[in-house]
Structure formats: structure tokens, C-alpha cells
Amino acid sequence: MPSSTTERGAGPGTEVVERLTAEWAEPPTLRGWFSTVDHKRIGRRYLVTAAVFFGFAGFSALAMRTQLAGPEAEILSPGEYNQLFSMHGTAMIFLFSTPMLFGFGNFLVPLMVGARDMAFPRLNAFGYWVFLFAGLFMWASVPAGAAPNGGWFAYVPLTDERHTPGLHLDVYTLGLLFLGISTSAGAINFIVTSLKLRAPGMSLNRVPVFVWAIVATSFMVIFALPVLNLDNALLFLDRRFDTRFFDTDRGGNVLLWQHLFWIFGHPDVYIIVMPALGIVSAVLPVFCRRGIVAYPLIVLSVVAIAIISFGVWVHHMFATGLPQLSYGFFSAASTIITIPSGLQIFAWLATMLLGRIVVRVPFLFVVGFIVTFVIGGFTGVMFALTAFDQQTTDSYFVVAHFHYVLFGGAVFPILAAIYYWLPKISGRMYSERLGRYAFWLIFVGMNLTFFPMHVSGLLGMPRRVYTYPGGLGWDPWNLLATVGAYVLGLGLLLVAVGVVHALRRGAPAPDDPWGGDSLEWATSSPPKPYNFPVLPRVHSLHPVWDPRTAESTGPGATEDRILTDGRQTLFTSELDGRYERAVRMPEETLKPLVAAIGLLTVFVGLLFAWYWVAAAGGALFAGTLAGWLWPAHRTPEEAGVPA
Amino acid sequence: MTERLSPRAATFGGLLLWFAVLGGVLSWTVHALAAWSIDELTCEAGHDELAGFPLTGAIALAVLLPAAGAVAALGVSVLAWRRTRADLPEGGEQSVGRAHLLAFVGLWLNTLALAMIVLGGVAALVLSPCQR
Amino acid sequence: MTERGEGILTAATRPTGLATEEPVGRSTGWWGVMLFLTTEGTLFAALFGSYFYLRFQHGAPWPPDGIRQPELLLPLIMTAVLVPSSLPVLWAEAGIRQGRRWQLRAGLFGTLVMGGTFLGLQGVEYSGILREYTFTTNVYGSLFYAITTFHGSHVAVGLLMVCWLLVASLHGSFGPHRYERVRIVAYYWHFVDAVWVAILFTVYLSPRL
Ligand code: HEM
Numbered sequence: 001m002p003s004s005t006t007e008r009g010a011g012p013g014t015e016v017v018e019r020l021t022a023e024w025a026e027p028p029t030l031r032g033w034f035s036t037v038d039h040k041r042i043g044r045r046y047l048v049t050a051a052v053f054f055g056f057a058g059f060s061a062l063a064m065r066t067q068l069a070g071p072e073a074e075i076l077s078p079g080e081y082n083q084l085f086s087m088h089g090t091a092m093i094f095l096f097s098t099p100m101l102f103g104f105g106n107f108l109v110p111l112m113v114g115a116r117d118m119a120f121p122r123l124n125a126f127g128y129w130v131f132l133f134a135g136l137f138m139w140a141s142v143p144a145g146a147a148p149n150g151g152w153f154a155y156v157p158l159t160d161e162r163h164t165p166g167l168h169l170d171v172y173t174l175g176l177l178f179l180g181i182s183t184s185a186g187a188i189n190f191i192v193t194s195l196k197l198r199a200p201g202m203s204l205n206r207v208p209v210f211v212w213a214i215v216a217t218s219f220m221v222i223f224a225l226p227v228l229n230l231d232n233a234l235l236f237l238d239r240r241f242d243t244r245f246f247d248t249d250r251g252g253n254v255l256l257w258q259h260l261f262w263i264f265g266h267p268d269v270y271i272i273v274m275p276a277l278g279i280v281s282a283v284l285p286v287f288c289r290r291g292i293v294a295y296p297l298i299v300l301s302v303v304a305i306a307i308i309s310f311g312v313w314v315h316h317m318f319a320t321g322l323p324q325l326s327y328g329f330f331s332a333a334s335t336i337i338t339i340p341s342g343l344q345i346f347a348w349l350a351t352m353l354l355g356r357i358v359v360r361v362p363f364l365f366v367v368g369f370i371v372t373f374v375i376g377g378f379t380g381v382m383f384a385l386t387a388f389d390q391q392t393t394d395s396y397f398v399v400a401h402f403h404y405v406l407f408g409g410a411v412f413p414i415l416a417a418i419y420y421w422l423p424k425i426s427g428r429m430y431s432e433r434l435g436r437y438a439f440w441l442i443f444v445g446m447n448l449t450f451f452p453m454h455v456s457g458l459l460g461m462p463r464r465v466y467t468y469p470g471g472l473g474w475d476p477w478n479l480l481a482t483v484g485a486y487v488l489g490l491g492l493l494l495v496a497v498g499v500v501h502a503l504r505r506g507a508p509a510p511d512d513p514w515g516g517d518s519l520e521w522a523t524s525s526p527p528k529p530y531n532f533p534v535l536p537r538v539h540s541l542h543p544v545w546d547p548r549t550a551e552s553t554g555p556g557a558t559e560d561r562i563l564t565d566g567r568q569t570l571f572t573s574e575l576d577g578r579y580e581r582a583v584r585m586p587e588e589t590l591k592p593l594v595a596a597i598g599l600l601t602v603f604v605g606l607l608f609a610w611y612w613v614a615a616a617g618g619a620l621f622a623g624t625l626a627g628w629l630w631p632a633h634r635t636p637e638e639a640g641v642p643a
Numbered sequence: 644m645t646e647r648l649s650p651r652a653a654t655f656g657g658l659l660l661w662f663a664v665l666g667g668v669l670s671w672t673v674h675a676l677a678a679w680s681i682d683e684l685t686c687e688a689g690h691d692e693l694a695g696f697p698l699t700g701a702i703a704l705a706v707l708l709p710a711a712g713a714v715a716a717l718g719v720s721v722l723a724w725r726r727t728r729a730d731l732p733e734g735g736e737q738s739v740g741r742a743h744l745l746a747f748v749g750l751w752l753n754t755l756a757l758a759m760i761v762l763g764g765v766a767a768l769v770l771s772p773c774q775r
Numbered sequence: 776m777t778e779r780g781e782g783i784l785t786a787a788t789r790p791t792g793l794a795t796e797e798p799v800g801r802s803t804g805w806w807g808v809m810l811f812l813t814t815e816g817t818l819f820a821a822l823f824g825s826y827f828y829l830r831f832q833h834g835a836p837w838p839p840d841g842i843r844q845p846e847l848l849l850p851l852i853m854t855a856v857l858v859p860s861s862l863p864v865l866w867a868e869a870g871i872r873q874g875r876r877w878q879l880r881a882g883l884f885g886t887l888v889m890g891g892t893f894l895g896l897q898g899v900e901y902s903g904i905l906r907e908y909t910f911t912t913n914v915y916g917s918l919f920y921a922i923t924t925f926h927g928s929h930v931a932v933g934l935l936m937v938c939w940l941l942v943a944s945l946h947g948s949f950g951p952h953r954y955e956r957v958r959i960v961a962y963y964w965h966f967v968d969a970v971w972v973a974i975l976f977t978v979y980l981s982p983r984l
Contacts (some may be wrong), residue, residue: 188807253833329674329675329682639948653787655791726788727794
């Protein structure tokens with residue numbers, strides 16, 4: 001229970017703090033801005049960049065909704081509409097959801113496990129720059145009129161060279177390959193950080209659910225993303241170099257694209273939703289004034305979803321005519337996966353029932369999430385009936401369904417997280433009143449936008465049409481959806497206003513405004529560059545509510561957890577979090593940025609078929625990497641060579 | 644902890660716990676990939692046997708062997724879960740508590756995996772292999 | 776402490792046995808390279824999966840369009856060059872662990888020679904096959920060249936890393952306390968070798984089955 005937060009802060013003396021600051025503070029210069037390796041700054045950048053990409057994708061959606069407000073509108077041409085919905089979908093999935101959640105992971109995982117940075121800080125910086133460049137690479141194609149236009153899953157043969165000439169799909173394949181480097185690097189970093197850098201005493205049964213969720217997500221990325229990368233590489237080769245993987249005239253097969261895409265795509269739905277569920281498990285209990293109910297079941301659910309989601313891929317291909325039995329082996333997975341998902345919902349409900357609820361803005365968004373997500377899950381179950389599925393495939397019903405899942409499952413938790421952790425990230429409190437207005441606008445707007453799409457879908461309106469004839473009964477539903485989209489947009493704008501307002505005018509935030517239980521609340525708001533003056537010792541699942549942990553950072557703290565000699569943090573053992581040794585962390589450097597610029601050059605060169613430019617970019621990348629990883633020179637004695 | 648184990652027994656115990664956690668889902672992976680590829684590829688080629696072996700028999704093997712693996716893992720996980728249940732003084736050795744959590748996760752993972760394999764088997768009983 | 780034979784099972788299933796930490800005590804570098812190789816392995820697995828998918832969807836004859844079965848002599852020689860090239864790496868690593876820098880350098884050099892020979896032989900192989908079919912001929916050609924080139928580029932990257940290690944070792948950066956980079960490159964190299972064995976089976980041997 002939240003208690004005994006008083007003796008915290010009686011940490012080590014000022015002299016220690018000065019030495020730590022001298023080691024960890026980064027110079028406030030322009031160079032320092034580009035060379036930072038601090039996971040908190042990088043995490044903030046992820047958040048801001050992903051939010052900007054969300055804005056772009058949101059404006060694309062508003063443009064589409066404006067066009068669809070009434071029948072036979074002529075604001076957008078068919079070609080423009082195709083590019084807009086493709087970019088909207090692609091960006092929302094790849095450039096917003098995952099990077100945004102990785103941004104929270106970046107900021108929070110080291111704090112939650114009680115470390116001073118990520119395991120690979122420079123790789124972390126590199127991952128951010130690659131994400132930024134890949135996003136700009138893809139968005140730059142919109143003003144150039146060369147944006148992807150084959151939908152977010154880019155089915156061949158529609159997307160092969162013959163049917164879609166031009167750069168559109170090359171931007172898609174190359175952009176996603178480029179981005180994939182960042183996502184994979186981030187995933188590896190999260191796993192290793194959570195395995196090796198946890199505070200002493202944090203055995204696996206004391207790891208916060210959010211960290212479990214990020215790690216499970218990262219494992220899904222590791223096994224799913226290579227398949228998407230392969231798919232995109234093959235499509236690029238087919239389009240550019242006339243290979244025949246998808247060319248049925250020369251023995252290729254178009255279904256290969258779909259299989260590979262959905263082997264990735266189904267886990268990807270969970271890659272998006274899983275960290276968001278982790279956010280809910282972090283936020284909800286705090287506003288119920290108790291620990292989460294059934295922690296072991298939630299851990300089980302996280303692990304089970306991560307694994308079983310790989311077995312669900314063929315259910316996206318009910319319309320393609322494989323032997324029924326071969327579906328049979330996989331529909332079992334589609335059925336069973338609902339069990340762990342349901343478990344989490346029940347655990348949250350139980351937490352609310354058993355706790356004393358305090359309604360604040362983050363809590364409101366969590367409730368909004370539960371409501372929308374359950375509706376989305378319900379319409380999802382309807383698809384499991386094959387007959388219904390074949391009726392509604394490619395109609396607006398599908399659009400409504402996946403927005404309930406994705407908006408409900410990702411955007412609501414992300415908004416909850418923004419309000420919940422803003423005090424920690426910025427050191428400022430937000431305005432509760434602005435937050436509530438924003439919540440209600442978003443909640444109403446979201447339902448107003450997407451609920452009518454169920455109806456127009458059932459009335460037969462197909463998705464991905466740039467306009468429609470009047471008098472089919474679709475008009476009122478479309479108008480409603482468009483009005484909803486504007487209301488929703490207004491609500492989201494209010495969130496942005498609220499954040500800016502907090503940064504400018506907000507009251508200073510206390511270290512632990514909510515009485516949270518995980519370690520990020522045990523340090524200052526915003527955290528110092530070294531995160532913790534003394535690395536805490538963990539004795540239970542709720543370290544901040546545990547007086548023993550507070551004691552471990554108090555006056556009696558031992559030097560082996562203060563570590564003021566250079567930038568240092570701790571290695572602990574993988575499963576039980578036993579103290580192993582102190583290790584050095586790298587200084588800030590420009591090399592990650594230069595390496596990312598090298599990669600950008602490679603991809604731009606490939607896009608425009610300037611292969612010499614691409615080669616030069618590759619050389620820059622390899623050269624930078626060689627210098628980056630160059631081992632420090634050591635005398636034979638230092639290296640341990642016998643004379 | 645007072646008792647000491649030989650290094651071999653200790654390593655073996657640690658690995659056994661991992662079998663208890665992941666054995667079931669690994670069996671399910673083998674089952675799904677084997678059964679699916681046997682079925683789809685054989686039917687695609689227009690046969691109903693695989694190198695002289697009847698297709699239904701091959702599919703039955705691809706159900707039963709993994710099912711046996713999942714059952715074994717389930718057994719080990721139940722054992723591990725019960726053995727590590729011993730209440731330890733608060734703040735004492737965290738390893739046993741951690742092993743208990745992992746065994747618990749394994750127990751349910753194995754159950755889910757077994758259920759999926761069995762459902763696959765039921766499908767194989769109900770549907771004829773190459774029916775579209 | 777005395778359990779043996781059937782006793783090991785009893786001991787291992789005691790709470791202390793089950794609660795033994797495994798894996799334990801690895802470095803972040805070790806975990807990083809293992810996870811990286813996992814993504815790489817998944818990529819190759821998906822590539823092989825695509826090979827078999829396309830092949831079986833295509834049906835007989837395979838290779839299609841009158842392309843002959845792949846020749847085996849040269850690939851077998853290439854195998855005989857590449858797979859043993861893991862040995863000098865192991866030997867080099869064992870050397871630096873004992874502080875013998877010359878052994879590190881000699882081992883890495885041996886690997887460099889063997890890997891380079893492999894790439895040269897691949898060039899010889901291509902120059903013959905390109906006359907028969909290219910990657911645009913049909914899906915078989917696309918698969919053949921994509922798989923072998925993708926692996927070949929991994930060998931090339933591995934060789935670059937070996938060169939990099941050689942230069943660093945001439946600078947005198949490594950010793951018994953400091954050789955993690957050698958280990959990491961070694962893991963990568965073993966991985967590339969193992970993938971070649973899978974390619975030998977998939978691309979060269981399986982069409983004859
Ligand atoms: C901000 C409010 C949003 C609005 C107003 C909106 C609206 C739309 C509209 C109008 C379409 C096009 C439907 C069609 O023509 O077929 C669409 C498609 C799509 N949206 Fe959204 N959306 C929003 C948020 C999101 C979010 C948060 C996500 C994911 C995290 C998302 C993912 C998608 C996807 C994947 C598609 C399909 C693109 C395709 O057909 O290839 N959207 N959305």
C-alpha cells in the first residue's frame with residue numbers, strides 16, 4: 001500500500017550527487033543535442049516524433065472523411081485518395097503506434113527496472129535516428145505525389161510493376177525495410193536491458209507488467225519482423241530487378257505475399273496492442289489504490305498472447321480457397337487466444353471491484369479503452385463465423401472493427417499514458433479540466449466516427465472507395481462519421497494544447513503524484529541524467545510501497561550501488577536479479593547519427609536507382625560502425641597478456 | 644539455501660524448468676507446422692498419401708506425437724509448481740518464488756497448447772483431408 | 776552432493792534444482808548478438824520456407840523449364856572450404872583466451888583465406904550458371920540467386936568483420952580479459968557457416984529427392 005514515502009530522498013550526500021552529475025550530464029550545446037545517448041531524451045524524441053506522424057496520418061484521415069461526407073464529392077481524385085488511405089494506414093501502424101509505445105518503453109523501462117540507461121545507449125540513439133529518417137523518407141513521398149497507394153498490406157498482383165508503375169510501392173517496400181532496422185534494434189535493446197540491468201533483487205516475479213509487455217512485444221518483433229522484411233525485399237526485387245517471385249507467368253505465386261504478410265501481420269496487431277495493455281496494467285491499479293489483481297495470470301496472458309498470435313495468420317485468408325482441414329489446425333489458435341485476452345480484462349475488472357477508485361484523466365482514458373476494446377473484440381468474434389466473414393470482407397464493417405480495436409486498443413492507452421507519465425517526463429502537472437474536456441470529445445468523437453461505419457458496412461458500402469453514389473442509404477451514416485472525425489480531431493487537439501499548457505504553465509509535479517508502485521516514482525520528476533543517485537534494492541512486486549526499498553537508498557546505502565567512478569550501472573543475473581558487477585556505459589557520440597545518415601543515403605540511392613550513391617552510403621555506414629565498435633587500445637598488461 | 648546440488652543436477656533442474664514452461668508451446672508449433680504443411684502440400688499435389696504412407700496416418704502422427712510432448716511438459720510443470728510452492732520467509736531467497744511463477748505460467752501455457760493440439764486433432768477427425 | 780545416475784532426476788526436481796538460474800551470467804554483448812542472430816535466422820527460415828512453398832505450389836518438374844538439376848561437385852567443394860573455416864576462428868579465440876596474440880592473428884588470417892576462397896568459388900559457379908539461366912528466367916532462377924547471393928553477402932560482411940578484427944588485433948587491443956568482440960564475430964561466423972549447410976540441403980540436394 002502507498003505508505004512510507006517520507007523517508008525517501010534522504011539519499012547520499014551532495015558530494016556524491018555532484019560527482020554523478022559531472023559524469024552523466026550532457027553539455028547543453030547543439031552538438032550535445034545531436035550526440036545524446038540518454039534514454040530519457042531519446043524516449044521523449046520518440047514520443048514527439050511519433051505524435052507528429054500521428055498528426056500527419058490524422059490529417060490524411062480528415063481529408064478522406066471530408067471527401068466522403070456526401071456522395072459524389074470531388075475534393076480528392078481517386079489517385080490521391082488511394083495514396084491517402086494507404087499512407088494513413090501504413091503510418092498509423094508502423095510510424096505511430098509502435099514507435100510511440102517504444103518511446104514510452106524507452107523512457108520508462110530503465111526507470112522501472114532501476115537502471116541508469118538502456119543496455120546499448122548508442123544503439124538506442126541510432127534506432128531513433130533511423131526511425132526519424134524512415135518516417136521522413138515515407139512522408140516526403142506525399143507532397144511529391146509518389147506515396148504508396150496499394151493499401152497498407154499492399155497485396156500483389158495489384159502492387160507489382162505492371163499494375164502499379166512508378167515509385168509508390170518502392171517507397172513502401174524500402175521505407176518499411178529501413179524502419180525495420182530501427183524496430184529490430186529497439187526490440188533487442190529492450191530485451192537485453194530487461195534481462196541484465198534490473199535492480200538487484202528484482203527477480204522475474206517482481207518485474208512490472210509494463211516491462212513484461214514490452215519484452216513480450218520485443219520477442220514478437222524479433223520473430224515477426226524478419227518475415228515482413230523478406231516480403232518487402234522480394235517485392236522490391238520483383239519490381240525493380242524483374243525477379244519472378246510473385247509472377248504467375250513464370251512460376252511465381254501471389255499467395256506467397258499474403259502468407260508472409262500475415263505471418264507478420266497478425267502478431268503485429270498484438271505488437272501494437274500488447275504494450276498498450278501493459279500501460280493499462282500500470283495505470284489502472286494506481287487509480288484503484290491497490291496492486292494489480294492476479295499478477296501471475298497477467299504475466300501468463302502476456303506470454304501466451306505473444307506465442308499464440310503467431311498461429312493465427314491463415315484466418316486472414318478465409319477467402320482464398322485452401323483445404324478446410326489446414327484452416328482447422330489454425331482456427332484452434334484463433335479460438336484459444338481469446339482466453340488469455342479475456343483473462344486480462346477480468347483481472348482489470350477485479351482490480352476495480354476490489355479497489356477504491358479515484359477518477360482522474362488517465363483513469364478515464366483507461367475506461368474508454370476497455371469499452372471500445374470490448375466492442376472491437378465483439379465484432380471480431382463475429383468474423384470467426386466464416387459465413388459472416390465472407391459477407392463483410394472488404395466492407396466498411398471491417399474498417400469500423402479494426403478502428404475499434406486499434407483506436408481503442410492503442411490510442412486510448414497511449415493517451416492515458418501521456419497524462420499519467422507527463423508529470424514524470426516533464427516535471428509539470430497537466431490541467432485536469434482541459435484533460436476531461438479532451439477525454440469526452442475524444443470518446444464521443446471516436447464512437448461517432450466509427451460506429452456508423454458498422455452500419456454503412458452492413459448496408460454494403462465497400463472500403464477504399466474514393467466516393468459513392470447517393471441514395472443507397474449510406475449518406476447519413478457517412479455524414480455522421482465525418483462530423484465525428486472533426487469532433488475527434490478537436491479532442492486530440494485539446495490533448496496537444498493540454499500538454500503544451502502543462503509544459504508552459506503547469507504546477508511543478510511532485511516525485512510521486514499518484515502514489516504509484518513501480519520504481520520510476522522513486523526518483524525525481526523529471527529524473528536526473530543518472531536516474532537514481534543510489535540504485536535501489538528490490539524486495540517485492542511493489543518496490544515503492546515497500547519500506548525496505550526506500551531504506552536501501554537511504555543513508556546506509558553501500559558504494560557498490562552508488563557507483564560514482566565514471567558512467568556506471570549494474571549487471572544483475574538474468575532470472576533472479578542477483579548482483580553481478582558494475583559496468584561502464586558509453587559517452588555521448590555523433591556516430592549513431594552519422595551511421596543513420598549512411599543508411600538514409602543507401603535507401604534514397606536505392607529508391608532512385610542511383611546505385612553508386614547507395615554504395616557510398618553503405619560505405620559510410622560500415623565505416624562509422626567500424627569506428628563505433630573499435631576496441632579501445634590497451635597495453636598488454638591492461639588486456640591481460642602475459643609478458 | 645542449505646542443501647547443495649552437483650552442478651550437473653542444478654543445470655538439469657534449470658533446464659527442466661524451461662521445458663516445463665515452453666515444452667507445450669514448442670510441441671504445438673511442431674504440430675501446427677507439420678500438420679498444415681503435410682495437408683496442404685499433399686493435397687495441392689493431388690495425392691492422398693505421402694511417400695506411400697496414408698495421409699490421414701501422417702496427420703494422426705503430427706497430432707499424437709506433439710500431444711504427447713505437451714502432456715509431458717504439463718506433467719513437469721505441475722510437479723515444478725507444487726515443489727516450489729513452499730512458503731519462504733519474506734525477503735529471503737527469491738529464486739524459488741521466481742521458479743514458482745514460471746512454473747505457473749508454464750502450467751497454463753501447456754494446457755492451452757494441449758487444447759489447441761486436441762482441437763486440431765478433432766478437426767482432422769471431422770474433415771476429410773483434402774475437402775475444400 | 777552424492778546423487779548420481781537415476782538420482783540426478785530426484786535432485787534436479789528438488790526446489791533448489793528447479794530454481795537454478797539458467798541461463799545466467801551472460802554479458803549484454805552475448806545477449807545482443809544472440810538476439811541479432813535470431814532475427815537473421817528467422818529471415819533465412821522464412822526464405823527457405825518461401826522456397827519450399829513456391830516449389831510445391833509450382834509442382835513438378837523442379838527445376839522447371841528444362842533447367843538441369845544443380846551440379847553438386849562445386850557446392851560440395853565450397854562446403855568443404857566454408858564449414859571447416861569455423862575451426863581457425865575457434866582456435867584464434869582459444870589463443871587469445873590464453874593471451875597468445877599471434878594465435879589470434881593467425882587464426883583470423885586462416886578464416887579470411889578460407890572465406891575468400893569460398894566467395895571466389897561462388898563467382899566461378901555463377902559464371903557457369905549465368906549462361907544457363909538468370910534471376911529473371913523464372914521463379915527457380917530468382918530463388919536460386921536470391922538465396923545464394925543473400926548468403927554470399929553475409930559471408931562478405933563476415934569477412935569484413937574478420938579484417939576489422941585483424942587490424943584491431945595488430946593494434947594490440949585484445950587480451951585474455953578483453954576479447955568479447957572476437958567472440959561476437961566468431962558467433963556470427965559460425966552462424967553463416969550453419970546457414971550454408973541449410974542452403975546446401977535446400978537448394979542443391981533437395982531437388983534430387
Ligand atoms: C484519428 C482518427 C482516425 C480516423 C478519422 C480514421 C479514419 C480512417 C478512414 C476514413 C480510413 C479509410 C477507409 C477506406 O477508405 O477504406 C481509414 C483506414 C485505416 N485506418 Fe484509420 N482513422 C483514424 C485513426 C486510425 C488509427 C489510430 C489507426 C491505427 C493505429 C488507423 C488505422 C487504419 C488502417 C490500418 C486503415 C486501412 C488502410 C487501408 O485500407 O489500407 N486509423 N481510417
